[in-house]
Amino acid sequence: MRDDATPETGPEAGAPPAALLDRLRRCLPPAALLTGEAIGSAYQEDMRNRPSARPGLVLRPSTTAEVSEALAACSVAGQPVVVQGGRTGLSGGHRVQPGEVVLSLERLNALGLVDPDSRTILADAGVPLQRVQEAAAEAGLMFGVDIGARGTALIGGTIATNAGGIRVLRYGNLRAQVAGLEAVLPDGAVLTSLRGLDKDNTGYDLNGLFIGSEGTLGVVTRALLRLHPAPRVEANALMALPSAEAALALLGRLRGVVGRQLSAFEIMLSDIYGGVVSHLGRAAPLPTGAPVYVLAEIQSEVADDACADRFPEALMAAVEEGLVTDAVIAQSRREFLQLWELRDACAEHLRSLPNRVNCDISVPSARIAGFLDASRAAIRALDPEARFLVFGHIADGNLHYVFQTKAQDAAEACLMRLVADWGGSVSAEHGVGLDKKRWLGLVRSPAELAAMRGIKRALDPAGILNRGRIFDL
Structure with a gap:
């Protein structure tokens, strides 16, 4: 886009x-x-x-x-x-x-108290994500979703788009955090499912209809959100790698060593890393110029979890084998946050760049290296001077595929067709809205689109709510 x-x-x-x-x-x-x-x-x-x-x-x-x-x-x-x-x-x-x-x-901005027994909190749709995170932290818990717009994004909107963010690898996207919902249908009828039952097989999962529906089926007004134990052990490291293939190999290595304690695994290609370092105006934690950078994080709720030792040992072994060419491991809370600031600043840096196409896509994580090679070659065939500023959540296949080119429309269309060819999605976590619906037919079958339209007509027969978003009737 x-x-x-x-x-x-x-x-x-x-x-x-x-x-x-x-x-x-x-x-x-x-x-x-x-x-x-x-x-x-x-x-x-x-x-x-x-x-x-x-x-x-x-x-x-x-x-x-x-x-x-x-x-x-x-x-x-x-x-x-x-x-x-x-x-x-x-x-x-x-x-x-x-x-x-x-x-x-x-x-709609009321926020309830944390229930420590059920590990839940009741939030109105207008509560900012950061307020939920802070309330959870005060109770010794954490909320599993984190995104860069945490201070502004509201809970209702994150549910409507099924937001993902940096820790989907461990906690899942927003859908996994919802224990119950209250929503209002376009005709004013109120649906409430706020009991927080882990098991309830009494018919259709109506909550699931509204999560990710982008406000086209109803308006979420309140949500009962699941919380998780706060990590007692937390560490991160930034690494330079020779290729995306090496990054995927490292991902497999870390999963084998620390298991589900691996909570984030973020990729930045060379140009976006160098640009963010320059944008922040401070010394680079690792020299610029490597083809790929990865920011990996572990979390454990057990204070004496051995993963705190296994994580740096695995990284040093990867350096010795040449899988990783350089690495820095945070030695303090301050350094931990500074490494995350690099990743958080990607979007802010990009806003200042001209001729930019910004696509939120996903492909199967095992195919990311091949997809990157194929897509860059295809776009450079249209514009040999195209510049790639790709970053994202490589462990779940989500890339924020950003590039600069003067052949913007043709290059975007080329990329979206390639996404479909490689078995991916034209929208990984930002929804379809008005801007991406022209690409929806590439990745959803006519039968799927017909089913979606049927659900829309059933719940919103007058067609008043967020009309023209996702698809046209």
């Missing part, structure tokens, strides 16, 4: 029908409705600077009941609604299309 689009305010969305406004004013408090000049420009913000219409109405409910009232009114009026969380999405799902009103989760 091209990231150099010129920022625009976009067309006016127009005022909603007077009858709808009258009904909303009767059933919602004044703070839940913004119209006219009270609507700030933030509701048009987009991380990729793509055009967004100015909404004529912003709904800001603070309770599930208010969400229900708002959606019921919009459903009767046939009023299209776009749901917004922290607006950190990278696929355009939250951008306002002409004629849509905004339903913002920002005032």
Whole structure:
């Protein structure tokens, strides 16, 4: 996806029908409705600077009941609604299309207490991810999902996109963290499953419908989230390697040595590593210029776990064998965080670069090395001067495949076809939204797309909720 689009305010969305406004004013408090000049420009913000219409109405409910009232009114009026969380999405799902009103989760922000027995916490959809992480940490626990936008991304949005992040390898994506959900259907009906049962085989898993549905089937209002024991042992290391093949070999080696204590295994190609080091303006922990860099992390909830010794021993053995050409192991909490800062700063560094195509893709992890070779060769055939700034979660096959080229449209289309040819996905963790739906047919069969459309029609027969996201009806 091209990231150099010129920022625009976009067309006016127009005022909603007077009858709808009258009904909303009767059933919602004044703070839940913004119209006219009270609507700030933030509701048009987009991380990729793509055009967004100015909404004529912003709904800001603070309770599930208010969400229900708002959606019921919009459903009767046939009023299209776009749901917004922290607006950190990278696929355009939250951008306002002409004629849509905004339903913002920002005032749904209550956070319950950690239940230490069940290791769960109840969070409203508008609670930032970082608040959940902090509440878990205060109770001696941790939340398994972490992403760079942790301070801004809201729980409802991370559920709607099934967010992944850096520790999917150990804890799974957002779907694995949900013990129960409350969601409001487009007609205002409320579905609640917040009992936190580990076993409940009474029919369809309705929770699963909403996780990853990008707000097209209903609005998640509350979630019962699973927590994990906080690590008592935590260590990381940055390594330089001669190739992606070597990185995959190292991944297999570490899995064999430390098992599930391997909590992260992140890859950065040469140009992105060098660029981030320069962007941060500090000494590089390892010299630049190696073909591949890997940041690996271990976590254990057992204080005397022997993996704390096996991890550095395995890395030193890999250096001696030539599998790793150089390595630095964090010796303090400060160094541990500095190594992670390198990885976190990738996205910030990239925003300053021109002629950039940014694709969130996945291929089977065992095929990543071959895919990288094939895709770079294919894109360089279109533009010999293309520059590759790839990074991501190599252990789960997710690459943030970023490259600079003047042949942006042709190169992006080439990459997406290759992703499909290699058995991958055109969206690994950022969803489909408005921007990626043109590629969906490459990786989903006509039967799958028909099933998705059937579910959409069943739950949203009026077609008001996040219409045109993922696919068109």
